Amino acid sequence: MPNSFKDWVKTLYVIFAFCSVLCFGALKSVLVGPIAGLILIIGNCGVILGLFPAHVAWTIYTLLKTNRFDAPLKVALLLGLPALFGIWLGLSIGGSVVVGVGYGFFTPWVSSFEAFRLEDESKKFYHCIVDGTVGTIKGSCTVVRDFADLCYHSYPSYLKELRENPASNELQPLRFVHVPACIIVGLIGLVVEIPLYTAIALVKSPYMLFKGWQRLLHDLISREGPFLETACIPIAGLTILMWPLIVIGSIVMAIFTSFFIGLYGSIIVYQERSFQRGIAYVIAMVAEFDEYTNDWLYLREGSILPKPRYRKRKPSSSTHLSVGRNQSLRDRFGSAFPEAPGMLVPSLTASRSVREVIKEVKMVQIWGSMMKSYEARGKELLDVTAITPSDLSDWLKAKHSNEATVIDVGLPCYSFLHTLLNSIKAGSNGIMLLDGTEVNHLNRPQDRLLDWFFHPIMVLKDQIGVLQLEEAEIRYLEKMLLFGHDKERSTSWENGSFKTQDALRAAQLEGISRRMVGMHRSVSKFPTYRRQYRQVVKDLIIYSMVKDGSTNTIAYSVPKEGSNRSINSNSSAPKAKESSKRSMSSGSVASIEIV
Numbered sequence: 001m002p003n004s005f006k007d008w009v010k011t012l013y014v015i016f017a018f019c020s021v022l023c024f025g026a027l028k029s030v031l032v033g034p035i036a037g038l039i040l041i042i043g044n045c046g047v048i049l050g051l052f053p054a055h056v057a058w059t060i061y062t063l064l065k066t067n068r069f070d071a072p073l074k075v076a077l078l079l080g081l082p083a084l085f086g087i088w089l090g091l092s093i094g095g096s097v098v099v100g101v102g103y104g105f106f107t108p109w110v111s112s113f114e115a116f117r118l119e120d121e122s123k124k125f126y127h128c129i130v131d132g133t134v135g136t137i138k139g140s141c142t143v144v145r146d147f148a149d150l151c152y153h154s155y156p157s158y159l160k161e162l163r164e165n166p167a168s169n170e171l172q173p174l175r176f177v178h179v180p181a182c183i184i185v186g187l188i189g190l191v192v193e194i195p196l197y198t199a200i201a202l203v204k205s206p207y208m209l210f211k212g213w214q215r216l217l218h219d220l221i222s223r224e225g226p227f228l229e230t231a232c233i234p235i236a237g238l239t240i241l242m243w244p245l246i247v248i249g250s251i252v253m254a255i256f257t258s259f260f261i262g263l264y265g266s267i268i269v270y271q272e273r274s275f276q277r278g279i280a281y282v283i284a285m286v287a288e289f290d291e292y293t294n295d296w297l298y299l300r301e302g303s304i305l306p307k308p309r310y311r312k313r314k315p316s317s318s319t320h321l322s323v324g325r326n327q328s329l330r331d332r333f334g335s336a337f338p339e340a341p342g343m344l345v346p347s348l349t350a351s352r353s354v355r356e357v358i359k360e361v362k363m364v365q366i367w368g369s370m371m372k373s374y375e376a377r378g379k380e381l382l383d384v385t386a387i388t389p390s391d392l393s394d395w396l397k398a399k400h401s402n403e404a405t406v407i408d409v410g411l412p413c414y415s416f417l418h419t420l421l422n423s424i425k426a427g428s429n430g431i432m433l434l435d436g437t438e439v440n441h442l443n444r445p446q447d448r449l450l451d452w453f454f455h456p457i458m459v460l461k462d463q464i465g466v467l468q469l470e471e472a473e474i475r476y477l478e479k480m481l482l483f484g485h486d487k488e489r490s491t492s493w494e495n496g497s498f499k500t501q502d503a504l505r506a507a508q509l510e511g512i513s514r515r516m517v518g519m520h521r522s523v524s525k526f527p528t529y530r531r532q533y534r535q536v537v538k539d540l541i542i543y544s545m546v547k548d549g550s551t552n553t554i555a556y557s558v559p560k561e562g563s564n565r566s567i568n569s570n571s572s573a574p575k576a577k578e579s580s581k582r583s584m585s586s587g588s589v590a591s592i593e594i595v
Contacts, residue, residue: 022241024128025109032133036140037104043144044096048089051151056085062159073174073270076182080266083186087259098252103140106242108132146527154525161521174270182266185278189262189285196286197258201251204293209247211297216240254289261285272312280310363445369433370415371532376434377415378540382547386482386493387411389544392537406489407537410482412524413516417481420457421474424465431457453519460515467508472498480513 059081063074111132174182216239239246262282269278287305294300381387387406395404423432430440444454469477475497483490500506523529 021112021115021128025112025132028108028112028129028132029105032108032136033101033104035104036107036136037100039100039137040103040140040143041096041100043141044100044147045093047144047148047151048092048096052085052089055088055151055155056081058156058159062163065163066165068162068165070174072176072179075176076174076179076266076270079179079183080186084263087263091256091259095256099143100140103143104136107136107139111135142531145531149530150525150527153530154527157521157525175273178269178273178275181275181278182269185269185275185282186263186266188279189265189282190259191262192282193258193262193285194255197254197261197289198251200286200290200293201254204297204299205247205251207299208250208297209244212243212247213240216243261289268310272310274312277310277312280308284308284310363450365437366433366439366445366450367528367532369435369437371536373415373419373434374412374533375536375539377418378411378536379543381411381414381482382540382544384493384495386495389541392541392544395537396534396541405484406482406486408524409517409520410484412520412533413481413513414478416516416520417474417477420461420464423461431461453523456515456519460512460519464512467505472496473500473505473509476500477509477513480509481516484517 060078063069063077063081069077109132112128115127115131262285265278265282268281269275272278284307287303287307290303290305291301291307294303378387382389387410391404391406395407398404419431419434423430426432428438428440430438430444432438444450475495476499478495479490479493479497483493500509524533
């Protein structure tokens with residue numbers, strides 16, 4: 001059979017499959033989308049409105065209690081709180097509606113196309129129909145739960161750190177004369193930035209639409225980027241069809257970010273002690289956004305709009321680490337914004353192939369390995385009675401996780417320390433995951449979120465490697481991380497440690513401990529962290545129950561949350577098995593009892 005004929009048959013098959021999956025996906029979106037969307041919208045709006053009085057009370061209490069702000073700055077922030085909370089309600093409820101509709105409509109559709117990538121031809125049709133139905137509804141419930149964790153646990157944690165941190169010498173006092181200027185510039189920023197950002201985004205959206213289509217069609221014809229692999233052609237084809245929606249999403253994101261860009265003018269007034277420079281910032285940010293979008297869309301450089309200077313002093317040297325198109329914006333924002341604000345414009349450069357992308361270590365793989373490491377180290381500590389089942393139970397029952405710091409902070413930091421030590425012993429240039437995968441500068445995920453942590457972690461790893469810690473010093477550092485300032489618990493656990501008599505060495509160990517605790521506290525504020533870590537704690541409780549009920553070897557399998565757990569034992573331990581089954585059959589915390 002001629003190769004050209006084979007290619008035609010293959011092309012017709014891909015077209016037929018694409019049309020079929022498109023129809024199945026649309027049908028599932030119509031049936032499942034409204035249910036998943038309503039769950040997400042009603043759940044998130046319930047969390048927002050239900051916790052709104054508590055958010056107001058927590059915020060006002062923190063502003064009055066903190067030592068980081070002087071009296072005039074507190075007055076300015078208190079006067080601006082009504083506007084900030086109004087913006088929060090509007091954006092959060094509106095965003096919940098948009099996310100709910102988008103998630104409920106597109107997730108079943110995309111799941112149908114993902115099923116087309118299966119290698120088993122006999123299962124493709126089944127998964128095209130089934131995938132994205134029940135999973136989408138469960139996913140919407142998970143989103144609501146993560147959002148509730150963010151509002152109920154992460155936000156109070158930020159406020160508590162703000163209250164407990166000592167006064168910073170970097171913050172300059174604000175005079176009462178600048179309070180009206182901060183409020184006026186913030187309002188002017190909203191009035192100017194929102195309509196102009198919207199106008200610029202709307203004017204340039206047609207060019208983005210056709211430029212994106214041109215890039216995707218070029219990849220389709222030349223079989224580059226996402227079209228290199230035959231299995232990914234349907235998903236790439238869906239991208240071509242949905243590109244107008246991506247453009248609309250970019251416009252919405254531009255409007256969304258304009259709120260925060262406008263309000264940042266108040267901070268410029270505070271930093272520069274000048275009303276005129278605050279106004280200059282408002283004007284300059286319009287030109288910055290125009291220049292930013294020109295760079296992303298490969299239009300002419302610069303902007304015809306005026307761009308007055310609003311900084312008296314030069315930006316810090318740390319901003320010179322940034323490269324690429326966002327250099328000018330990052331120089332102006334400094335450390336306040338890690339990335340230039342603006343329209344969420346997808347890259348229109350040539351896409352990488354699937355083979356190139358698949359070599360990267362995915363963020364979900366790192367997250368899963370981190371949780372498995374927590375569980376493995378937790379079992380080790382349970383075996384040596386460094387932590388107890390009551391510690392785990394106290395963390396589950398605590399309204400705020402800080403009430404059980406041994407489990408909340410100690411166990412993750414203990415696990416993180418051993419991850420770094422294992423990476424150093426293995427001579428890795430990066431971080432060794434629990435399964436032996438190395439994450440380094442070459443294969444790490446190209447994720448903006450990971451950028452905030454990867455470089456500091458690598459610096460900390462190098463510092464620990466340079467110290468060449470002795471075994472007893474490592475054991476002492478374990479105690480510091482696990483128990484913190486609880487001297488009674490630290491003394492009761494005999495792990496062969498001793499406190500060094502060298503004052504410099506002791507200070508270095510304490511510095512490492514503080515940095516690791518700080519990194520963990522930042523990671524623990526992410527919404528998905530608490531849900532997954534809660535499952536780890538539940539698994540450790542069940543492990544301790546089975547361990548106490550039998551002295552023989554027990555094989556324990558750890559499934560995902562919500563699935564049935566299985567415990568296989570060669571010994572007869574009916575009491576442990578019965579109690580374990582009771583705890584496994586119920587998802588509530590109250591049903592977990594320690595035997």
